[in-house]
Amino acid sequence: MRAGWTVERLPSWRVPTHLKGQDIVLYGEPLFAAAVADALGSALFEPSFDWLTTLSKKWLQREVRFTTLAEARHSGRAFIKPADDK
Numbered sequence: 001m002r003a004g005w006t007v008e009r010l011p012s013w014r015v016p017t018h019l020k021g022q023d024i025v026l027y028g029e030p031l032f033a034a035a036v037a038d039a040l041g042s043a044l045f046e047p048s049f050d051w052l053t054t055l056s057k058k059w060l061q062r063e064v065r066f067t068t069l070a071e072a073r074h075s076g077r078a079f080i081k082p083a084d085d086k
Contacts, residue, residue, distance in 0.1 A: 015039040049083035 001007050005025070010016070013035050020040060026033050037044050050066040065072075072080050 010036070013039075052083075 008016075008019070013032060015036055024040070024042075026036055026040075026042075026044070028036065033044055052060070052064050053066045055064075065075075066083065067075075069080070072078060
């Protein structure tokens, strides 16, 4: 809203007809976003799995590594989560 965009919160996964054909920015959890994008005939842009490791450390405020689960198991105490299907 501060950027001057019109904001519409959808009450369900059904896309209102007035949004079809519009240039929109979609924000939501992955399954919802995929369903709405499909209904709009749009595709989602998805970052590479290692995108978080490319950010400046000043934004991360912690160490972030992209690795395999096997390698992570040998790294000591850590918070580990998959890079995909978040």
